[in-house]
Amino acid sequence: MTTYEAVIGLEIHVQLRTRTKMFCRCPNRFxxxxxxxxxxxxxxxxxxxPVANGEAVRQALRVGLALGCRIPERSKFDRxxxxxxxxxxxxxxxxxxxxxxxxxxxxxxxxxxxFVVGIxxxxxxxxxxxxxxxxxxxxxIAGSGSSIVDFNRAGTPLLEIVTEPDLRSGEHAxxxxxxxxxxxxxxxxxxxxxxxxxxxxxxxxxxRPVGSTxxxxxxxxxxxxxxxxxxxxxxxxxxxxxxLLEVGGRVTQATLHYDPSSESLTVLRTKEEADDxxxxxxxxxxxxxPSPTLLEELRAGLPELPVARxxxxxxTYGLPDATAATIALTPSLADYYEELAALTGDPRLAANWxxxxxxxxxxxxxxEAAASPVTPPRLAALIALTVAGTVxxxxxxxxxxELVADPAVDAATIVERLGLAQVDDADELGAIVDAVLAAxxxxxxxxxxxxxxxxxxxxxxxxxxxxxxxxxxxxxALLNDRLR
Amino acid sequence: MALTESDVRxxxxxxxxxxxxxxxxxxxxxxASILGHVSAIAALDLEGVPATSHPLDLVNVLxxxxxxxxxxxxxxxxxxxxxxxxGFRVPPIGA
Ligand SMILES: [Zn+2]
Numbered sequence: 001m002t003t004y005e006a007v008i009g010l011e012i013h014v015q016l017r018t019r020t021k022m023f024c025r026c027p028n029r030f031x032x033x034x035x036x037x038x039x040x041x042x043x044x045x046x047x048x049x050p051v052a053n054g055e056a057v058r059q060a061l062r063v064g065l066a067l068g069c070r071i072p073e074r075s076k077f078d079r080x081x082x083x084x085x086x087x088x089x090x091x092x093x094x095x096x097x098x099x100x101x102x103x104x105x106x107x108x109x110x111x112x113x114x115f116v117v118g119i120x121x122x123x124x125x126x127x128x129x130x131x132x133x134x135x136x137x138x139x140x141i142a143g144s145g146s147s148i149v150d151f152n153r154a155g156t157p158l159l160e161i162v163t164e165p166d167l168r169s170g171e172h173a174x175x176x177x178x179x180x181x182x183x184x185x186x187x188x189x190x191x192x193x194x195x196x197x198x199x200x201x202x203x204x205x206x207x208r209p210v211g212s213t214x215x216x217x218x219x220x221x222x223x224x225x226x227x228x229x230x231x232x233x234x235x236x237x238x239x240x241x242x243x244l245l246e247v248g249g250r251v252t253q254a255t256l257h258y259d260p261s262s263e264s265l266t267v268l269r270t271k272e273e274a275d276d277x278x279x280x281x282x283x284x285x286x287x288x289x290p291s292p293t294l295l296e297e298l299r300a301g302l303p304e305l306p307v308a309r310x311x312x313x314x315x316t317y318g319l320p321d322a323t324a325a326t327i328a329l330t331p332s333l334a335d336y337y338e339e340l341a342a343l344t345g346d347p348r349l350a351a352n353w354x355x356x357x358x359x360x361x362x363x364x365x366x367x368e369a370a371a372s373p374v375t376p377p378r379l380a381a382l383i384a385l386t387v388a389g390t391v392x393x394x395x396x397x398x399x400x401x402e403l404v405a406d407p408a409v410d411a412a413t414i415v416e417r418l419g420l421a422q423v424d425d426a427d428e429l430g431a432i433v434d435a436v437l438a439a440x441x442x443x444x445x446x447x448x449x450x451x452x453x454x455x456x457x458x459x460x461x462x463x464x465x466x467x468x469x470x471x472x473x474x475x476x477a478l479l480n481d482r483l484r
Numbered sequence: 485m486a487l488t489e490s491d492v493r494x495x496x497x498x499x500x501x502x503x504x505x506x507x508x509x510x511x512x513x514x515x516a517s518i519l520g521h522v523s524a525i526a527a528l529d530l531e532g533v534p535a536t537s538h539p540l541d542l543v544n545v546l547x548x549x550x551x552x553x554x555x556x557x558x559x560x561x562x563x564x565x566x567x568x569x570x571g572f573r574v575p576p577i578g579a
Binding site for chain 1: 538
């Protein structure tokens, strides 16, 4: 049987974080009353002229530089013609053959050696209005009563990023998009929130026999609104196409929607003919020609990007790639980690706490690491107590919870106040061990008869009797001694 | 490249224009004459000449990212034929 491989390219739309829209000075803001943020330009009243937003150009260039794109000397805007109520001009201003950012390459590291994704282009365009369908069947466009249009989003700046078909699985797509998102967030150009729609992703998926260099018929998966659904939707589409080919069928070019709740794909429309937008140069806008000085200034202003930080965390602190990646993708967490690693002098232990208790607490409280009441010095003091053997691992978690609850108290005080200090006194623990063995004579006999796994049972009993404070090493030694 | 009637029908479809009987042939002639006028450029030697996208020799005409207060919902909807709840109501969108 033929083995197939997937060929996947992504189209990503990023809503830029400017104060005003792309071609007029209406606020670029969400949550206002419908049509509160509109003017004659974004409503396409006759005779109104667009002027490109300089800050949107700068932000797009920052992203392009961060993605390793070549920045051509000159780019221009074009009209993409189509008819739909979300586009009052009956065209979208976009960039066709001369995008702001040209080909780039983006490295995705990983335990498997990672992979490189080619960036075809990144160009500026304007977003469409929002249409709400009312009447008729809920959620279905066909048969609806009417549509109501809100132009607040019309004309807001988008950066469209197109990748080469370099991805081979849903997992690759997820890993790429995760790192791409973190990179764009680091540039400050967007908050890239998939739930809010400031990051949207479509995937072009086709399959071909392994070893072949041609391309199969591709289908487009629309608007997957989480990293998990992107991965699952692509996997489902690869399975669908493979099943078709395996029974001698063929793939028809189509646009599909992935429904995560039923894990199924729905065909939105099939494409009998290629899209024809009759692009032509936008006569109302002048070309953009970024000067070398501007590019140098923007490049110099970029922060340390996630891919570089992953490498640095791995090389400086000896962290595994996956750990380095998880920490580096959130800059405030990475800052926290680096301070903690320096304070404790133990990068591995610092990573365990950062990934474990700290991350759980930050997620539960929806906090940035910098805003946690458990500052790196407070956590470092707790870690020092565990290293010294003053508290065991369970007690340390209790102390952590107390550090969260009371920002004014330090770890040593909590340990003292709650009597959490580890007991390693052989006489005190010896008495508990003797009592446990006396109370479980049958188990002791079974142990002596060869059921050695009962050592875990005895240890657990002793730990419980000691209120979780017994030093496990001392308990082991005592049990070994008594049961020999 | 000669303009065909099917080109005319395709462009009319893209523009959502309905053509009456005989119109495609008439428009083919009219459009062909307009395009023929422009195609005079093809007679020139333009090897190495970059395409002009704008007649003005200007670049980087950009606006500062500063909000100019919008006109307001009332003004926005003043010309709406069928406003409803701060929105523009439009006919249902056919599939
Ligand atoms: Zn506007």
